Amino acid sequence: MRTLKYALLGLINREPITGYDISKEFEKRIMANFWHAKHSQVYPELKRLLDEELISVELIIQGEKMEKKLYTITPKGHEEFVKWLSRDEPLGVTPKDVFRLRTFFTDFMSLSDYEKHLHSQLSKHNSKKESLEKSLTAFWNNIPQYGTKEFGDYAVLLGAVMREDSYIAWLYKCLDAIKTS
Amino acid sequence: MRTLKYALLGLINREPITGYDISKEFEKRIMANFWHAKHSQVYPELKRLLDEELISVELIIQGEKMEKKLYTITPKGHEEFVKWLSRDEPLGVTPKDVFRLRTFFTDFMSLSDYEKHLHSQLSKHNSKKESLEKSLTAFWNNIPQYGTKEFGDYAVLLGAVMREDSYIAWLYKCLDAIKTS
DNA sequence: GAGTACATGTAATTAGTTACATGATTGA
DNA sequence: TCAATCATGTAACTAATTACATGTACTC
Structure with missing residues (x-):
């Protein structure tokens, strides 16, 4: 490609x-x-x-x-x-994710090990999210006009923050799910 | 690795x-x-x-x-x-994403082309999300116990649905952002 | 008889990482 | 003068894709 x-x-x-x-x-x-x-x-x-x-x-x-x-x-x-x-491409393969791979195999990991993993991931994704959000504040609540370089910057930064948000929300869901076990 | x-x-x-x-x-x-x-x-x-x-x-x-x-x-x-x-690994590089790359360079794409792109992505991610949600209904609202194979299946499926949700939400945000242009 | 799924491999190429290698410039 | 950054490259290796290659089993 x-x-x-x-x-x-x-x-x-x-x-x-x-x-x-x-x-x-x-x-x-x-x-x-x-x-x-x-x-x-x-x-x-x-x-x-x-x-x-x-x-x-x-x-x-x-x-x-x-x-x-x-x-x-x-x-x-x-x-x-x-x-x-302007080329339209098919979706392509889902990105690889080692932590999701480990989660898939939790039936061979102790509950306490997995809990440690979850907290470690949370801390890493949180600091990444925070640094992304800091970059995003440059735009404050002023959405750049389409067609400018700034629009591209804004759109991908927003996407990156949302991706981290979603990952963090998933980690919390996993924590919830193990708390009842 | x-x-x-x-x-x-x-x-x-x-x-x-x-x-x-x-x-x-x-x-x-x-x-x-x-x-x-x-x-x-x-x-x-x-x-x-x-x-x-x-x-x-x-x-x-x-x-x-x-x-x-x-x-x-x-x-x-x-x-x-x-x-x-049980190994803890550093976060690793952010997954590559061709559509985000295109978005980053929208300053050289016409508004109508980008709008077409967004709708195309929305349709693809929506159908993926729907098929994932269908698989997730197998668990209904019964969260599997930690330590079972089913827990792994449930956790990664949930993560996949949430990832699609977040991507779709981002695409809508991009649509909103260009609507004011 | 044809088409699809089962089943296993190798060869060639492209993509990406790690390590090697060198030297200039700037600021503390 | 020392460290960090600027600046450009190559070599060796690992990871992954595409294409080549072959044959069985089942269902319509």
Whole structure:
């Protein structure tokens, strides 16, 4: 499906960007909430996009001698990206989840071990949710206009918070369910 | 991490099972809601578990000449599985989601295209949710006791329904957000 | 006899992770 | 000067998908 290709094209389409900054986006920024790639996957893919003439590159000298490569989308790349954007795809496989896998097999785990697991998950998902909610406050109650970069940021952040909320609610349901046992 | 290993051990731990039935579990049954593997991945992994002496195999003749292989867990396999069950792992990367990726880049998609996307997603997630809810009615309002196989089934099904609910709620929020644009 | 489900595998490719490898720049 | 961050890459490996390959059993 080469989804990474389109994730990169999307970022480069916004404005010229380096491989380093793309990697940061995947590892720390908003994008990390729905896509991920290490720099060791990003750099080879950039080379490939260059080969396919979907992007072009410009060498920038930073300071004394440090070099960085600024990638810019080509008309051909832009065209492919926009075409991909409007493509309708089937749902695809449900994401894997190790904790749900463990829950499925609780008939071989002690009640106290599972309870510990649940509390550990709750704490992890709660802190993730809190940090997401903090980012979301940037929008306060001002929903950005459709068509802006901010709309995308807002929509995916909202989705990430809701996903965490739902996961936390599920964990509480599991806690409830074991309390009667 | 070799999570597939433990997913297989967990299934074989319940009762002796064939590679074919394991694959069915991954592709069509409850497990598909949190783990997945094609038969081309399952068979080699079974061979590896056999090498590691975590499972054993028995050849069964079905009818005239058709053969199938029944895998059974060994004490060593059982021990490793139970140890894995109680392991606490860090949260891991957020699952990838192509539709969220598209949403992130809506600043290059027409409003009408995105609206079509949203309705398409709504219809897909709604039918998935409905089929999950149907499976959940098997438990009516009778929450299974902790420690039974049924508890695991119930908990992960509930989680799957809640995940779909939350996704659907997010899609409606996105629809709302574009309605004012 | 045809089609579907049962049953098991391998080969080739793509996707992703971990580890290796190097060097520059900035700020404390 | 030391640590963190900036910046770019490759090599080796693991995980997963798609395609190839074969044969049985059951039902219409």
